[in-house]
Amino acid sequence: MVTNMNTNQRFAISVHALTLLAANADPLTSEAIASSVGTNPVVIRRTMASLRELDIVESKSGTNGGWSLAREPKKIGLCEVYRSLGEVNVLTVHGHPNKLCSIGGNISGVLQSVFDDAQSELEKALAGYTVADILKDVLKKANGSA
Amino acid sequence: MVTNMNTNQRFAISVHALTLLAANADPLTSEAIASSVGTNPVVIRRTMASLRELDIVESKSGTNGGWSLAREPKKIGLCEVYRSLGEVNVLTVHGHPNKLCSIGGNISGVLQSVFDDAQSELEKALAGYTVADILKDVLKKANGSA
DNA sequence: TAATTTGTAACTATAATGGTTACAAATATG
DNA sequence: CATATTTGTAACCATTATAGTTACAAATTA
Numbered sequence: 286m287v288t289n290m291n292t293n294q295r296f297a298i299s300v301h302a303l304t305l306l307a308a309n310a311d312p313l314t315s316e317a318i319a320s321s322v323g324t325n326p327v328v329i330r331r332t333m334a335s336l337r338e339l340d341i342v343e344s345k346s347g348t349n350g351g352w353s354l355a356r357e358p359k360k361i362g363l364c365e366v367y368r369s370l371g372e373v374n375v376l377t378v379h380g381h382p383n384k385l386c387s388i389g390g391n392i393s394g395v396l397q398s399v400f401d402d403a404q405s406e407l408e409k410a411l412a413g414y415t416v417a418d419i420l421k422d423v424l425k426k427a428n429g430s431a
Numbered sequence: 432m433v434t435n436m437n438t439n440q441r442f443a444i445s446v447h448a449l450t451l452l453a454a455n456a457d458p459l460t461s462e463a464i465a466s467s468v469g470t471n472p473v474v475i476r477r478t479m480a481s482l483r484e485l486d487i488v489e490s491k492s493g494t495n496g497g498w499s500l501a502r503e504p505k506k507i508g509l510c511e512v513y514r515s516l517g518e519v520n521v522l523t524v525h526g527h528p529n530k531l532c533s534i535g536g537n538i539s540g541v542l543q544s545v546f547d548d549a550q551s552e553l554e555k556a557l558a559g560y561t562v563a564d565i566l567k568d569v570l571k572k573a574n575g576s577a
Numbered sequence: 578t579a580a581t582t583t584g585t586a587a588c589t590a591t592a593a594t595g596g597t598t599a600c601a602a603a604t605a606t607g
Numbered sequence: 608c609a610t611a612t613t614t615g616t617a618a619c620c621a622t623t624a625t626a627g628t629t630a631c632a633a634a635t636t637a
């Protein structure tokens with residue numbers, strides 16, 4: 286069985302978009318990014334707007350406008366990109382345990398601290414990669430298979 | 432913003448149920464477990480059936496039947512419990528990147544390996560806890576606040 | 578035989594997600 | 608200034624995953 290606990294593609298889209306920007310000197314339009322990512326420009330705008338809040342990208346309206354990196358690719362860690370998605374919990378405590386049960390009444394806090402620990406390890410791993418790393422690996426593949 | 436990448440409570444439910452079994456000598460019915468977890472017996476049966484496939488629990492039909500642990504609590508690591516959910520991917524690669532683009536055509540594999548790395552760290556963290564640990568912490572809370 | 582309990586299929590309600598349309602606001606160009 | 612370009616954002620829809628629920632068959636015990 287394959288369970289998709291997470292059909293959320295926003296993180297992958299974010300990294301893809303940033304990698305694309307890192308590979309291009311000029312700003313790219315939502316349209317152009319959407320074409321590479323394989324989605325709709327509005328989806329890109331939504332995603333990029335979150336990244337802009339963390340000063341990872343900048344936008345400019347109008348002719349010759351578009352999106353560009355606000356920092357060098359090697360200064361953009363994937364954990365920060367991940368955090369642009371908001372307060373994500375990859376593991377979720379269940380909703381309504383029975384407060385009258387000694388287990389049910391006390392397990393939520395215990396689970397939450399375990400889940401926090403696990404997620405922190407996940408984020409630590411993501412922090413080990415930058416957009417520059419991703420671009421390098423992508424280009425390596427592109428040249429290797431060209 | 433709070434994004435629930437994951438509204439899946441099955442893992443929390445699994446750990447809760449196992450902790451409950453660890454705290455009780457006799458088998459517990461789906462009904463009893465459901466009452467502590469705060470859900471429906473059928474949800475419990477579904478969850479427990481997955482755990483049974485990994486020989487973490489056993490079931491018995493009929494009067495005085497129910498669910499029991501197939502192993503000592505300290506021999507049940509949370510990573511294994513997590514794996515009972517199936518092939519879970521906490522980070523998902525996006526669907527349709529543009530194959531004609533050098534970035535779009537090569538990023539999926541790169542992302543997947545990063546995601547695999549991150550998830551492996553998450554699972555490693557989970558492997559550091561056993562059902563016995565959870566029970567101990569829950570009972571500590573229960574006594575502390577009693 | 579009757580009561581208990583799991584096994585499982587089928588259906589529903591809810592919610593998250595991504596895709597899409599529509600249009601306002603900002604900007605550049607001629 | 609007028610026009611084309613491009614982002615900003617609200618609104619809505621289709622799809623999907625999830626959990627909850629009902630219903631009933633199968634197994635087990637007494």
